[in-house]
Amino acid sequence: MDHSQPSDESRVLVIYTGGTIGMLVSPQGYVPEPYFLTETLRSQNRFHDPLQDSLFSNAGSVEGYRVWSTSGRSSPTSPSSTTVPSGNAVPHHQPTLAVRSSRPIGISVTLAPTTQQVSKEQIECKKISDAIYEAHLPTLVTPRSIVPGQSSSKRIRYAILEWNPLLDSSNIEIDDWIRIATEIELNYTSFDAFVILHGTDTMSYSAGALSFLLEDLGKTVILTGAQIPLSQLRNDAVDNLLGALSIAGNYIIPECSLYFNHTLFRGNRVSKVSSYDLNAFHSPNFSPLVNVGIDIVVNWNDVIRQTSLRRFKAHKEMSPHVATLRLFPGITGATIRAFLMPPTRGVVLETFGAGNAPQRSDLMAALKDACDRGIVIVAITQCTKGSVSDAYETGRTLLQAGVVPGGDMTPECALTKLSYLLSKPELSVDQVRELVGTPLRGELTRRAVPAPSHPGSEGELPNIQGLLSQFVRLAGASSSTPRIVLSPSVGDTVAEHAAAPWSRTAAETASTEAALLPYLIHLASARDDMESMQYCLSAFANDDRDDRSVMAIPGGIVNCIEPGSGRSPLHVAALNNSIKCLNCLLESGALVHLRDSLGHTALYYAARQGHEDVVDILISAGANLGGVEYETGFATLALQNAMRSGHEGAFKIWAKTGMRMPQTEDTRPV
Template sequence: MATHYPESRVLIIMTGGTICMKSSPEGLIPARGFLKEGMAPRPSFNDGSNPDPLPVMVSSTEQELLPSLRTPPSTYSRHVRYTLYEFPILLDSSSISSAGWTQIALTVLNNYSLFDGFVILHGTDSLAYTSSALSFMLSHLGKPVILTGSQASIFSLQSDAVDNLLGSLIIAGTFMIPEVGLFFHNQLLRGNRATKTSASSFDAFSSPNSPPLATVTAMGAQVNWHLIRRAKAIAKFDVQIDLDTAHVACLRIFPGIKAEMIDGVLRIPGLRGLILETFGAGNAPTGEDGSLTAVIKAAVERGIVVVNVSQCQSGTVSPLYAPATVLGRAGVVFGHDLTTEAALTKLSFLLALPGLSYADITTQMSLSLRGEMTELEAAVFAPPTIDEPTIPVDQTAFTALGHAITSGDIDAVTAFLDADPSIIGRGDYVENTPLHLASVGPDTRIVRELLRRGASVHARNRAGNTPLFLARQVRNMDIVALLKDSGAMLHVEEKENRGLTSGTSTPVTTTAMEERF
């Protein structure tokens, strides 16, 4: 008898890039029908099961049924079922702007309730900029969004495309990593920590100031769970569109640069921010008679936000040397270990937010919003003593946490979460997470505490059920309301089993879909 494996659903969004190009007499051109031509013929992408088409929201109101494929069972005994949506007009990564980022973000938003994860195919030239921008644009993200591309086309004899795409697909469909990541050369990097370091090597991206979130080896994916960031607010997933990139400039300091050059940039009409790439730990020449510092100070007084980042790939901007301190006194914001890509997109994001004052923006530029800069490590407290020595420590801790949850002991729950924050993402023998256990009661306060600490409302147990489904089953409507306030939604398979999806290609609004459960 054939073994039945669970499956997850992933939407691949094809924006363009080398990965989907093929040769022509005029050179490389985008290959339309990428799912059929580039993926279906490869056994690693297609188990031959010929699954039904999947619904995809191609706009906020229009749904289409698109062909789907399914991977063979992975190392984790799971299929990944996926479909691919090609942008009607493919984006040139070297010419991408905030309009392209908005198009990607809205595609994720419109399909957020239909898929477990998202993979975005993108050209490598500006891949680090797009991954940084999306990390700020996607607020309260609870599902994996992974960008990837390749140095050579998937149709080339020697290419990195298959490994990059398959690795992204498996991670997005297997692990609940609620971040924007960039997957390349067997490593999942935090999107706003990545930078392109080679124009030709398959190992084209690096994350100099932050370890990979996950690494793929012959044994499978090793996820650094202690690095994973989770949204810690009771709020639904949303996006901020139209980043203010047109009013932010980037300038690299070099020996002998004239104050007039910097002043010319700072006086561009409509300029609101400048990313200043300086030497070493944030140093820049002061100019004759302090003229260079004077033009920067004058710009700051005019309300222009100036952020100091290092030209070095590794290290941080700090007031270690006098020149950096002089810039700080002139009102320049220390960018710490931000990449240039993250600094530019973060500042553009903050400038696009309504109601922020100059002081608000400069303050938030110095704080980590999405893990884009290194934070001070939090204190680690010893776990509470548990009298169950015959079980491995991690299993013992989870069992004791489960007992505290089902007993309604909020103090014990808090103590366990303080002792080991990573326990919030673990599961029992049927893959129930702490939030699954808390969703059937008895204490709403425990659910709120788990959500405040980043518990995933989208995780599914071995039966394929979400915490929201379990809360509805026991009719705990207070917890149902709290979960929905945090962005919880029934998984598409849960809705299908309840007859809540039509299976048609007729136009339907996302709001209407949500109201049906």
């Protein structure tokens, strides 16, 4: 078993629940077939290339392809050659990954795929504790490829945790959502990201539910599936699965999202709109997070930045006593009263237009009576696009009856959010009603706040001057800060602005800021300088120009990467014991799971440098060791050095990160 993880390799856990993507044709129509999906992916070198010897791994350049194509390795090989067998074969050299589940893992593995008689053997599954099972699953690894916008190539190693039995998505229930959330929690520290293969019919419900169940999420979670199964020659399964894997393995987008038809959506913003189009999902009230075309364009300004200092956890309960009621002309008060009888605790009321309802007294009395009894009723619009409002009298009467406006939430999101909130016993009915209209995971649009006036050209140069002044202040050796003048201003003498003024456009000004701000925030992190740190954060946050593309720093300014080392400001702050800037970065949405070019997180550097206070802060924010940090011996070596030198403080710090003391060879986190 091989635990090593190269720094240019990311780990993704694929949770395969079922759905069309892995189905086969039968006399009864499409039906799920156990292990078919894994065996198919293993036989396709787009999804599995362990020897890096496929066309995809050798087509990065003309020279590389010509060498490979003339080497003889591109020719068909016999079963006795070095080609990795098809099917679920597990050669001795193939790495496996420990995967945990709340149910027994019952995957079978093909051991002799080249013979007519295929033998199968059950993978050993151990019970770790109550309702926790672990098995070492064989892994698949993608060919090395360069992602648009990134300079280095990367391979994605993934394991498939297949459910038994596989489910059609129409059979998905609350317990299944909790199972998915639990499996993500059990494997959270071992994997960089998660892809959930799911049927399309209820995928938007599952995406909404998981967005709430996965609390303080700091890693990428993507749901995907297919309209046409992988077993068919013409399908959308290949594009959807490859796209989801590529995004999950190369970007940290700490949300529960849904990938379909070259687009990554926020999961709680989508609805299925077509049963036959490949473009099956729409997000009518929120722009996509990622558009995949020739380039992969991440809309970083819209990606949620977690600002909580709490560790990730999965909430494992949802109330089943919620329902959706769609108003229609002629609906009676008796119908509504019957619908709102116990054990109902929450209702999503789909209203007309912008939140309107019939004004009959019997209907309003039924709604008011239910609200007075403590039932939470949330009003959303029946329209595909738009929001409820109090613009009409017929909408205001609902508010007077106690109905809570749900903004522009989709029906799927409103239902799952209500189920989630009502499952929390610590929340009162009034608190649930308040939280329904509060965006918790970006599921609804906040009410518009009047924007500050657009800065004119007279305000742009002072911004650049202030930015450069911060550089000079931090980098200069003298105590006095020299004045920087880029263009003449009123009151300056002719001598002071004899040089030609700085000619620029608004886009050029913004581009200059976008180029300089990342360097400044790294410098501020190294010096623990809060003045420059706050300057960077405010300069980025307050930019209200129409063309935000020039300010689209990947991950935002708090997660900007230094090109040479691949380090974020959080890495720099951890290395330099810059506690004030570290706290500021975390509160502003810095990602604790980012790895630099060597594969290390900020927590590793803080522990290696002996910065105990920084380690405590990062751990409280959800950081953990993983990958190369302990599996290839870096952390183990640090522990051994501490043992030889008798450095008790180092023992204490590494123990806080979850490392076992080096009494045995196994020093992996517990």
